[in-house]
Amino acid sequence: MARKPTLPGEILLEEFLEPMQISQAALAKHIEVDYKVINRIVNGHSSLTPDIALRLSKVLGTTSEFWLNLQQKVDIFEAQEKLKDVRLKPLQKIASL
Structure with a gap:
């Protein structure tokens, strides 16, 4: 099973806010x-x-x-997890009447 992708919020906090010493409140106000x-x-x-x-x-x-x-990586991972037990079959062409 694949590892869940890192959330965008975690990247925002750990790679941007913390190193820049900017609070969530300050960022919110700024944007x-x-x-x-x-x-x-x-x-x-x-x-x-x-x-x-x-x-x-x-x-x-x-x-x-x-x-x-x-965000898309997280969304796709979560969708795959929800559908992991669903058995979908390839769509077949419907015969003409």
């Missing part, structure tokens, strides 16, 4: 969003949206794709 938005992302309770990805990219010198790719 003009409610503190709860950043806090929920950092704590893994909310997904990172395209809007937040764009805001982070502008202030952290990254790209929005960087953040969205992190």
Whole structure:
């Protein structure tokens, strides 16, 4: 079984906020969003949206794709986990009447 990808909020906290000594509240204020938005992302309770990805990219010198790719990896992993016991068969062409 594959390891769960690192959450975008964990990357945000460990690779950006902590080294830069910036609080979640300060980041939220700087990118003009409610503190709860950043806090929920950092704590893994909310997904990172395209809007937040764009805001982070502008202030952290990254790209929005960087953040969205992190989120997409998590989303795909979680979807695979939900479907791991579902047996889907390839779709067959329906015979004409």
